[in-house]
Structures are given as C-alpha cells and as structure tokens.
Amino acid sequence: MSAKGQGAFQELSRGSFDDPFSVLGLHEIDGMQCITVFHPDADAVEAIDVETGQSIAALVPQPDAHGVFHSSTDRTKRFAYSLRFTRGTESWDAGDAYRHGPVLGELDEYLIGEGSHLRLWEKLGAHIIDHEGVRGTHFAVWAPNAKRVSLIGDFNAWDGRRNVMRKTGGSGVWEIFMPGLADGTVYKFELQDDQGQLLPEKADPFGFGAEHPPRTASVVRDLHKYDWQDENWMKSRGARQRIDQPVSVYEVHLGSWRRIPEEDNRPLSYLENARDLVSYVKDMGFTHIELLPVSEHPFDGSWGYQPIGLFAPTIRYGTLDEFRTFVDACHRAGLGLIIDWVPGHFPEDKHGLGRFDGTPLYEHADPREGWHPDWRTFIYNYGRTEVQNFLIANALYWMREHHVDGLRVDAVASMLYRDYSRAEGEWVPNDQGGRENLEAIDFLKRTNTLVYADMDGVMTIAEESTAFPGVSIPVDAGGLGFGFKWNMGWMNDTLSYMQENPVHRKYHHNKIEFGFHYAFSENFVLPLSHDEVVHGKGSILDRMPGEGAEKFANLRAYYGFMWGHPGKKLLFMGSEFGQGWEWNHNESIGWHLLDDDQHKGVQTLVRDLNRVYAQTPALYQLDCKAEGFALVESNADESVFAWLRFDEERKRPVLVVCNFTPVGREGRRIGVPLKGRWTERLNTDAECYCGGGLGNLGGVVADEIAVTGQPFSLCLTLPPLSTVMFEFEAPDT
Structure with a gap:
C-alpha cells in the first residue's frame, strides 16, 4: 500500500476522511482486486465469497490506523462478497456498504439541484430496497456545505467514522446503501461543517418514522407494504369535495380527544381512533375530520405546530402503517381526512433543520427574515429552490403516500408579509420596496398548482387572517390558488356579538350581519377552531351570556346561525356538546358532561344540523x-x-x-x-x-x-x- 493510502487509512481511523468510497470496499491495485474495511471494534476481518461461502482473504490490520483492515486477493475481476468479523470469541457476518455503487442517478441529481423533483421523498430519506442483489436500506440527505456526513445508529455503535456517506455530483446530496438494515432501524446523521467541526447529531429531514419523544432519532419505515382498502372513496372523492358539496369538519387533537384514565391517562392510538373516533364522527354527521398537525414534533405543548419530522406521522399514537389504518377507516366510513400542515416555520431544536450542515440551509441567514419573534422559531427560506422543493414534496407526500384528502395550511398570514409581527426596522422590504413576501407567495401558488394537478379531488385550505386578495382564487386567475379560506373575520365578529348581553345586541347588530356582505369574496370555511378555546378565551359556551338554560339557548341559536350561514363548517372537538371550560391538551375533553341534559341537547342539535345540512342542497350547493x-x-x-x-x-x-x-x-x-x-x-x-x-x-x-x-x-x-x-x-x- 502506498504512503498516500496509509495516510488515508490514518484519516479514516481519526474520522477526518471525507471520501471513504475512494479507499474502502473493493478496488483494483496493480491489476488485483483488494479489499479495505474499517471496523474499530473488530479484532479480525475475513472476506467471504457470497456464492460459495468460502473465505477469500483474511484482512490484515494496518499499522498506525486502528480499525483499518486491508488485503489483496488472487482475483482480477470484481466479485460479490460479505464480511465476517471476530471480536474475542464472538463472530458475525455482515454486508459491506462500500462494495456497492450509487443508487441515485444523474436525472435525480439534476432535478434535486434544480429544485423540481416532485417525488423527492422517494429519493431522499431511508428506503428499503434491493440493490445489486442485496436487501438493505438506502439513505440519502441534502447537506451541500458539509465536509463529511455519516450515518450513525446502534448498527455502528453511533460511531461517525464507520459509515461515512458518498457525496454525489453537484446536488449536495450524500448517500449510502446499508446491506441488512431493515424496518425499525434507528438512525441519525453526524455532520462536520466545512471546517471539519462536528455539528449536533441530526434527525433525517425526510425520515418516515421517529423515536418516542424525548428521544430524537429517526426510524426506518417501509412505505410500500400497506394494503389500502379505500378504493371506493378515492374514486368518489372528487365529487364529494367540490365547493358545491356539504363540508362539515370536526377538528381534533388526537392526544386529547379521549384518554384512558385507567392506563395512566394515555391517549387513544391510531388503531383505537380508527374504531372510536371514526364511528363517533360518522354518527355525528360530520363529513370530514381535521387533525391538528400529526407530523413528528418534540414538544407536546406545541400541539404539533412546531414540527421537525415533516414526513413522519407522530409515533405518539402508533406507527406509520397504523396511521394509514386510521386514514383507511375514515375513507371506508365515507369521511374525508384533512391534516393541518405547517410550512411557515420550524423549531430551533438541535436535532432539527436549523443550521443543518453548519450553515442556514433551510432558514434565512438574516434573522429579520429567518426568525419568528412570536414563536421563537426559524422561518423557511422560500427563495431557495431546494427548500421550496422540500416543502412541496412534503405536501404531495401526505396525499400520495397517506391518502390524505386535504391540507389546512397554518399561519398563512405570517408567510405573506415580511413585517408580520415586526416593528419598523425589524424587517427587510422585498425587491420592490413592499411588505409582501414575494418568495412565499410564489411558493404558495406553486404548491397549490402542483397539489391540484397531481391528485384528483383534494383540497387546500388557508388559515389566513388578513384581507389579502384572492386567497381562494385560482392561480391562473391571479389568486393564491387555495380551495378554501378560513373566515377569521366572521368568527371574530360573530363571537363578539354573541358575547354581548342580549339587551345590548341591537347596538352591535352590524357584527352579526357584516359577514354576509363579503361572504362570497372567497370560498369560505366558518371556523370555530381550537384557537377559540385556548389562551384564556375559555370555551365557546363560556362566551355565551346568561346563566343555565339561557347560556345554552344562546349557544344553540349561534350554532343554528352558523349552519344556516353561507360557508363550509368547522367545529373543534368538545364544542359539539358545549364543553364549559378551556381545552387542555393533556386531558380528555369532558365526555362526562353528556350525562347532563343541556349538554346532551347541544350534541343532539349539532348532529341534526349536520343531517339537515347534508340533506338540503340549498344549504350548500351555492355556498360560494x-x-x-x-x-x-x-x-x-x-x-x-x-x-x-x-x-x-x-x-x-x-x-x-x-x-x-x-x-x-x-x-x-x-x-x-x-x-x-x-x-x-x-x-x-x-x-x-x-x-x-x-x-x-x-x-x-x-x-x-x-x-x-x-x-x-x-x-x-x-x-x-x-x-x-x-x-x-x-x-x-
């Protein structure tokens, strides 16, 4: 072995070598095939012919390079082999990641670099595949400014020297195929910045599974083994979700819809919700369930609105395929499923996207653009094509891989305006000197265009609280392209009116009537959402004046007004039976209240409102x-x-x-x-x-x-x- 080779061996041993595929694995040297392996925990390494099971060569430990084993063979052509490791009296066989060629092709690299790979989740992340005749998992991650990227996990003792990845082309993607790794494997990425300094270990931005919080590693999940049973729903969805159809949404936080006090107050699993939640919502006559964000998130108190694992259904309630079972159950019951989607910001947790490769990769470098002062979170850099691609691919992923029927896009107003929640001097004007975030507007238009083009019958819904024009107008007609917009003005005005003592309501009549004057300027959803029962606001019932029966009569009249008003309907869980206290994400909603006739009466009313709504074309056909x-x-x-x-x-x-x-x-x-x-x-x-x-x-x-x-x-x-x-x-x- 040359002095150059010995130098590379020493760098491998130190963990400072960033091109291991040039040294490790099978290489031709002086016309002969030679094998080099790095395994610092092994005493001896032997190469085994995979066809015959016979030993090919005993690899020799290299001086001054602990853990590096090398040997020439008597073969002149490439061959398939596995490795047999020995430590003390223990022996085991394993494949060699470094004998395999790349998985990603030139077209993948081109599309990734261009930011136009609409199936990006099929290439990045962890995928169980057969590669060059071997079953294993392919890992790929975008980190263009890293000096070195390694895959780490129990399989290599979390040692970043052992499985350094291959940097591919000019796209900034690193990849490695790991023979033998299967569904359930726990892993992270270890990165060095461009100066060779170790960064905090990172979860996979495209990870399809994650560990239970507070643990933060990603988990390999097989996307291709679920057997969907919702063909009838998928064929009919386009007819069910048009603007001329009844849409009545039951908004749910899975962690607190129903808990089991006898089992340490645990929430229901996806499988239990597939039975209990779906049957309840169907009985209540709602047409859709909307879930607060189910993407993996580190902090329960964020309710999912500070996600880190955008591609991973949270493990809090079960595995990826168990989440699909829940979706399947919704569809087989004739219910659509909407999920809250958060492309506006992400938390600063060290294992997340922030300064992912040592640079502000996903976020803006300038905190006036890249830091949200209210939520203390990072803001995506929508002007970067790869970041747009990441988010758009995530939207398509939920719909394609999990059959989700709609996305309610959170906090759209915070994305549209550069000065959102910022004082003068704390924001950067756009290129035209204005306050609009032109890059975010372009991102939203592109997302809606691609989502509606890609999947039949889906819907996107904007939570947008300003008077920004054309939110639910098609992109080709000058709008943002959403299917619907939450009518936040209607919600604020009407709740303010209902809070008034009935004696004084005549002085505030404009509040209850005003919504009619702009009811058709957008395709509206009328939302009484989770935001109206938190942060000291109490419950919807709390807002009603009076005592006892009068308070409930106000609530019932208000719900009748809402269901008779133009616009689709949304009601947060617990409000359908008049829960009388503020929502707590750590507790069940108050099911015991249904023992009281007043609460039972509200629930019966909501059920009947949904029934009459769905049976009466005049209440929905010309909603918009x-x-x-x-x-x-x-x-x-x-x-x-x-x-x-x-x-x-x-x-x-x-x-x-x-x-x-x-x-x-x-x-x-x-x-x-x-x-x-x-x-x-x-x-x-x-x-x-x-x-x-x-x-x-x-x-x-x-x-x-x-x-x-x-x-x-x-x-x-x-x-x-x-x-x-x-x-x-x-x-x-």
Whole structure:
C-alpha cells in the first residue's frame, strides 16, 4: 500500500476522511482486486465469497490506523462478497456498504439541484430496497456545505467514522446503501461543517418514522407494504369535495380527544381512533375530520405546530402503517381526512433543520427574515429552490403516500408579509420596496398548482387572517390558488356579538350581519377552531351570556346561525356538546358532561344540523356564490334577521330566521318568495335539544301578504334565543 493510502487509512481511523468510497470496499491495485474495511471494534476481518461461502482473504490490520483492515486477493475481476468479523470469541457476518455503487442517478441529481423533483421523498430519506442483489436500506440527505456526513445508529455503535456517506455530483446530496438494515432501524446523521467541526447529531429531514419523544432519532419505515382498502372513496372523492358539496369538519387533537384514565391517562392510538373516533364522527354527521398537525414534533405543548419530522406521522399514537389504518377507516366510513400542515416555520431544536450542515440551509441567514419573534422559531427560506422543493414534496407526500384528502395550511398570514409581527426596522422590504413576501407567495401558488394537478379531488385550505386578495382564487386567475379560506373575520365578529348581553345586541347588530356582505369574496370555511378555546378565551359556551338554560339557548341559536350561514363548517372537538371550560391538551375533553341534559341537547342539535345540512342542497350547493343567498330582513331593535338560501334549481329554498333576544315573538311575519307550505326543518328551541319547545307545529303556509320586498310571507312563532329553518315544499311536477 502506498504512503498516500496509509495516510488515508490514518484519516479514516481519526474520522477526518471525507471520501471513504475512494479507499474502502473493493478496488483494483496493480491489476488485483483488494479489499479495505474499517471496523474499530473488530479484532479480525475475513472476506467471504457470497456464492460459495468460502473465505477469500483474511484482512490484515494496518499499522498506525486502528480499525483499518486491508488485503489483496488472487482475483482480477470484481466479485460479490460479505464480511465476517471476530471480536474475542464472538463472530458475525455482515454486508459491506462500500462494495456497492450509487443508487441515485444523474436525472435525480439534476432535478434535486434544480429544485423540481416532485417525488423527492422517494429519493431522499431511508428506503428499503434491493440493490445489486442485496436487501438493505438506502439513505440519502441534502447537506451541500458539509465536509463529511455519516450515518450513525446502534448498527455502528453511533460511531461517525464507520459509515461515512458518498457525496454525489453537484446536488449536495450524500448517500449510502446499508446491506441488512431493515424496518425499525434507528438512525441519525453526524455532520462536520466545512471546517471539519462536528455539528449536533441530526434527525433525517425526510425520515418516515421517529423515536418516542424525548428521544430524537429517526426510524426506518417501509412505505410500500400497506394494503389500502379505500378504493371506493378515492374514486368518489372528487365529487364529494367540490365547493358545491356539504363540508362539515370536526377538528381534533388526537392526544386529547379521549384518554384512558385507567392506563395512566394515555391517549387513544391510531388503531383505537380508527374504531372510536371514526364511528363517533360518522354518527355525528360530520363529513370530514381535521387533525391538528400529526407530523413528528418534540414538544407536546406545541400541539404539533412546531414540527421537525415533516414526513413522519407522530409515533405518539402508533406507527406509520397504523396511521394509514386510521386514514383507511375514515375513507371506508365515507369521511374525508384533512391534516393541518405547517410550512411557515420550524423549531430551533438541535436535532432539527436549523443550521443543518453548519450553515442556514433551510432558514434565512438574516434573522429579520429567518426568525419568528412570536414563536421563537426559524422561518423557511422560500427563495431557495431546494427548500421550496422540500416543502412541496412534503405536501404531495401526505396525499400520495397517506391518502390524505386535504391540507389546512397554518399561519398563512405570517408567510405573506415580511413585517408580520415586526416593528419598523425589524424587517427587510422585498425587491420592490413592499411588505409582501414575494418568495412565499410564489411558493404558495406553486404548491397549490402542483397539489391540484397531481391528485384528483383534494383540497387546500388557508388559515389566513388578513384581507389579502384572492386567497381562494385560482392561480391562473391571479389568486393564491387555495380551495378554501378560513373566515377569521366572521368568527371574530360573530363571537363578539354573541358575547354581548342580549339587551345590548341591537347596538352591535352590524357584527352579526357584516359577514354576509363579503361572504362570497372567497370560498369560505366558518371556523370555530381550537384557537377559540385556548389562551384564556375559555370555551365557546363560556362566551355565551346568561346563566343555565339561557347560556345554552344562546349557544344553540349561534350554532343554528352558523349552519344556516353561507360557508363550509368547522367545529373543534368538545364544542359539539358545549364543553364549559378551556381545552387542555393533556386531558380528555369532558365526555362526562353528556350525562347532563343541556349538554346532551347541544350534541343532539349539532348532529341534526349536520343531517339537515347534508340533506338540503340549498344549504350548500351555492355556498360560494352570491346568487345562492338573499337577505330578507335585518331588524336591529329586535335582534331578528332572516335570509334565504337557494339550491341551483331554485326550487327548494330555505328560510333561516334568528332571534337573538330572550323575548319570544308570536305572529312575526317574515317575507318569502314562494307561495305554498314551508316545512320547519330545524328549531334550536325544540324540547329534544333541551329547549323551551316553542315552534310552528311542523310548518307554515305562506300568505299573500307582501313583506320586506317579498311577495308572500309566513306568520311565525320565533322562540326566544333561537334559530329556525324552513324549507319550501316544491309542488310535484
């Protein structure tokens, strides 16, 4: 062996050699095939012919290079071999990672470098494959500025010298194929920065599994062994998730929907939720479940909104395939699944993405762009094509690999504006001198374009709290391209109105009515989400004025108003039965409250609201179009207002009337456009909801008395603090 070779051996032993594939494995030297192995825990190493099982050569320990073994063979051509290691009286066989060629091809490297690899998760991360006739796991990670990247785990005693990876081309990707490593293998990456200094050990940005927190390593998970049973749902999804279909979402934090007190208060697993949560949501008549983020995250108190393992369903509730079982169960029950997705920021935990290769790789270098002052998190550098590719690939991954039906994109406002939550001088204007984050806007447009092009029938939903125009307008029409937008203004205004004492509501009538004036400017979802039951806000029931029965009557009237209002619906768990305290992510929601008739009545109402909503085209078909709505009356003094909802054929309109005072109104005339019988489809004061039982005996026939611009009218009983809905009975044709 030359002096140069001996120098490389010494660097291998010290852990400072960054090109091990040039030395380790099988190489031709002076016309003969030679084998070099590094294993500092072995006393002896022998090369074994994989075809015959016979010894090829005993490798010789190298002087001044502890752990390096080398030998020439009597062969002139490359051959397949394995290694037999001996330590004391112990002996074991293993494959040699350094006898295998690269897995990634030139096209992969080109697309990765260009930031346009739409199946990036299929190339980076850990993949169980057959390579050159050997079963094992291929690992690949992007770290363009690292001097050395190593794979570490129990399989190599967490020794970063043992499995240094191969740097491929100019894409900045490092890879290695590890024979024999299988599903369940725990691993991390050890990196040296460009000065050769060791960095904190990193989890795999593309890891499909992770250890239970507080442990932080990644876990190999096989993406290709699950047998999906949701073909019928996937074929029909496109018809179910259009804007002219009913969408009623039950928002859930899996860790606190239901816990088992007898088992150390543990949350339900994915498999238990596939049985219990799915059956409950189906019974309640919701069309979709929305999960707070399920990507792996280190801190329970973030509720998942500070994720590190974007590609790993959290192990808190089970494995990757058990999560898929939950998705499958949703679909087989006819329920869509939406997950909250967080591309806006990531936490500073040392094992995460921050300064991944010793440089600000995923985040902006300038803290005025790359650091979020409210959440103390890093902000992605959307102007870097590889970072956009990472995030877009993640969106596609959840939909392709896990059959997720929609993404609710968190904190979009924080992405759109460079001065979000920043004082003057604490932010950097864009190239045009403005406050808009043009790179983030481009990222959101590109994400929505690619997601909708890639998968049939999916939806994206923006949590966007400003007046940014065109959030749910298609990209080719000048918008951001989301399918829907959360109507945060509606939520704030209407809750503020409902908090008022009914005596004072007439002075705030504009708050309850204002949402009608812009209800069709976007494709809206009306959200009463987890954000409204945390941080000292109490519960939705807490917001209602009055005591006892009056508080519940207010809540029921409000829910009736919400389901009658244009826009899709979203309700956070516990709110469907009127939980009376703030949500705590460490505890179950208050299921015991259902022993009380008032709470049971709210739950029954929500179930019926969902049923009537789904059965009544006028309440959803033209949700996002102004021609589906007409305001009939808005009486501030009485806190009474009424509106009409229309179906596409305008044959069976629905009249919604709200009375937000505790005064019942007999003989109250409300105008309608059609003569005939109007059936009372829902009354929030009904006795089955624990209300007072005032109503209209099942329906009313319109009189030829014009009221408020309508040619006919109904003489109604409006119960106190109530919402009533009437559907026109179209004559048979």
